[in-house]
Amino acid sequence: MKNQLKQPKTRNALRRIGWLTALVVVFAMAVPLTGYVYVAVAQDDERAQQSQQNQAWSGTNPRSEVWRQARQSYEGVSAVDSPAANVLISSSGETFRQVRMGPVSTYLPWFLAFMLAAMAMLHVFTGGGHKLGKLSGKRLPAWSLFDRVLHWYVAVLFLVLAVTGLSLLFGRAVLIPVMGPEGFAAWARASKFIHDWAGPFFVVGVLVMSVAWLHHNKPTKVDLHWLLKGGAFGKHLPAGRYNGGQKIWFLVNVAAGLIVCITGVLMLLPNIFENRELFQINLIVHGIVGIAWLGVSFAHIYMATLGAPGSVDITTKGHVSSEWAKVHRSLWYEEVKDQEFQAEQKKSTAS
């Protein structure tokens, strides 16, 4: 009986100790956590102050600054080591696309069409150049073999580069419907290869031509007179060895040649560009000047063939009929008429 009474007492004491221990443990764990409460309260104060600042619309969100930097082509750091890899977004790419697929692809074909149409109109309204009638067979020496080789060297490369270059710019619109995607891809690959390899040879030709023919192309008062009185539109005005129009064509060749050749050579070495913007501008300039040059060349080709029959002889045979010289180059004819020879005579002496 006593034992039975005592047992609950010790049990109660044990229970009390157990509870007290649990209480101590809980407090020991909870009390240090009050620090967090303090920090949270402090942060709340801070936030309240911050939100007051925000209410006043002051200050920018520091995170938004990062995306602003990304959008504005800031240079960061990247483990990938390739050109411009450390820039997230470069808007110039889209500008390049808009310019190339917009004005360049729209207006330049119209310019070529305009030049073709202008030549056709000129042909119709001037009656297709001066008919020389029956030739006497008297000839005048005009171009040396060097001049003729140089002319056709540059001319053939010019046409090859024009065809391949136009294929790369307009082939997608014009040639894919004709040749199909695979066929055009093969032609475009060939075009790129030919354009790349013909380019340096063309540069040499343009440079030699610019130097070799410079002394023939000094502008004179006669040229001004020829240009202002409409020598280009079928009137036969006095002209020297070259007329004003030809001297302008020479200037176009030198100026456009310089621009197209420099931009072209730079494109063959794409890795020398520090950034993409320069290459984009380079490519656009190359295309615009190249096509403008091609457009002006239509005038040259027309004038040398249908516009003035007999002219081609200068670049093929090296001599030209006296009748042609009298009509088109009256001043030059006076200079060199003592060198006149009979075409048949030359044949006989040659054989």
Place this chain on the structure above:
Amino acid sequence: MARMKFLCDADRCIECNGCVTACKNANEVPWGVNRRRVVTLNDGEPGEKSISVACMHCDDAPCAAVCPTDCFYTTTDGIVLHDKDLCIGCGYCFFACPFGVPQFPEQRAFGSRGRMDKCTFCAGGPEEPGSQAEFEKYGANLIAEGMLPACAEMCATKALLAGDGDLVAEIFHHRSTSRDGRPQTWGWATAYGAGLS
């Protein structure tokens, strides 16, 4: 139809370059070609942020617009792919792309660079899906196997998300509204000012 998108959570990216490695591993891209890269802005300064970037698979892709041979196409999932058989390696896509994505494996005379290589969203190319030819030209086609791009799958912090645009946006929306530490970037007061209610 799903509209596939990448999204990089700048608050989670830790610049581990795991995505770059996963991509190289899955697609076995050649040396020097990186279909994905991580860029760190304000590196070493307080508040530096890293962002992983690859092809963004634009709706109106500048690369496709300037390509002379029209070799790009967009899949029904909104993934921009290209046909290497049509590519002539001219590099115009590289100059048009705002993200610097197109890569060229070679450096030869006159800037010939070989056929362009870029992120395919792990969706291969125009060859037979899963074929050897496809793998050699374009890398893995995980999309055809019902998987997502290797880079996003590999991301340890789940900073890089890839998949249907709506789903990705939903996840990011949930993250940015429930994320602590930047209450100043969202909420009524930020959007409209505290004076308005």
